[in-house]
Amino acid sequence: MSQLLENLEKHTAQYVEAFNAGDFETLDAFYTEEAVAVWEPGEPLTGQARRDYQREFLARRPKISTTTRQSFVTGDTALLIVDWVIDTVDDQGAPERLTGTGVDVLRLGEDGIWRYAVDDPYGQD
Amino acid sequence: MAFDFSTDFDPENPDLTDNTEIQNEIFLQAFNSGDGALFNRLYLEDSISNFSGEPLTGAARLAFFKEFLAPKPSLKAEVTHAYVAGDVALIGVKYSIDTTGENGEPVHLEGVCTDVLRRGEDGRWLMSIDRPVAATGLVAE
Numbered sequence: 288m289s290q291l292l293e294n295l296e297k298h299t300a301q302y303v304e305a306f307n308a309g310d311f312e313t314l315d316a317f318y319t320e321e322a323v324a325v326w327e328p329g330e331p332l333t334g335q336a337r338r339d340y341q342r343e344f345l346a347r348r349p350k351i352s353t354t355t356r357q358s359f360v361t362g363d364t365a366l367l368i369v370d371w372v373i374d375t376v377d378d379q380g381a382p383e384r385l386t387g388t389g390v391d392v393l394r395l396g397e398d399g400i401w402r403y404a405v406d407d408p409y410g411q412d
Numbered sequence: 413m414a415f416d417f418s419t420d421f422d423p424e425n426p427d428l429t430d431n432t433e434i435q436n437e438i439f440l441q442a443f444n445s446g447d448g449a450l451f452n453r454l455y456l457e458d459s460i461s462n463f464s465g466e467p468l469t470g471a472a473r474l475a476f477f478k479e480f481l482a483p484k485p486s487l488k489a490e491v492t493h494a495y496v497a498g499d500v501a502l503i504g505v506k507y508s509i510d511t512t513g514e515n516g517e518p519v520h521l522e523g524v525c526t527d528v529l530r531r532g533e534d535g536r537w538l539m540s541i542d543r544p545v546a547a548t549g550l551v552a553e
Contacts, residue, residue: 295517319497319498320498321497321498322497323495323497323502325476325495329493331495349495350492357543359460359462359467359541359543361456361458361459361469361540361541362456362458362540364500364528364530366526366528366541366542366543368543390502390504390526392500392502392528394495394500404497404498404500404502405495405497405500405501405502407495407502410504410526411501411526411545
């Protein structure tokens, strides 16, 4: 169990690093093939639509910081409750700060890597 | 068992399915049956339930369910969102529970709950993790 939690923390750190580097390809590798992301409340995205949205979002070179509030791990499935802050720019290029508490479901792959199955950044709001 | 299940499901071998409405219906019926052992079969052995305020699995979870459901609390729940990603799903529900306290007094609980469901190798969907957040009172103290 502690090994799994350690892996999860490593996952989050690597995700944050890729996010802040604007590295879409690395970031995308942290999502399962069927992953659902809900960056706009009520509008779940999957597949190519999810990738397109995220690629565009990262192009503004946002910076994220996260604090994991709770984590539950059972077998190859985890639920994380995460406070996050993103500093980015709006459509006019003005600084914009986004905050929320995410509800994330992760799956442990056979390769030992945790990946988002559901990424719901405003899930707890 | 003198309980009338209006949606057919096998109480010995339940399947919550990937259909949100059926999930909610079966969950409500299992909960409202007052039968903790039956309700526990909606969970895998190592699934985590936070109903008690603590993450419980296995025998501790079963013991809690039996105790909590014994006074036959009445649960109402409404699904607010559901995301299915392959063999895992995240469900959000708004719930209210009317039950009886230790001294026979009525207790009303309500809040929101996040549920993670998994499809097992036998194809059945079951509870993997639940995480209620109570808006009034606690589910259990």
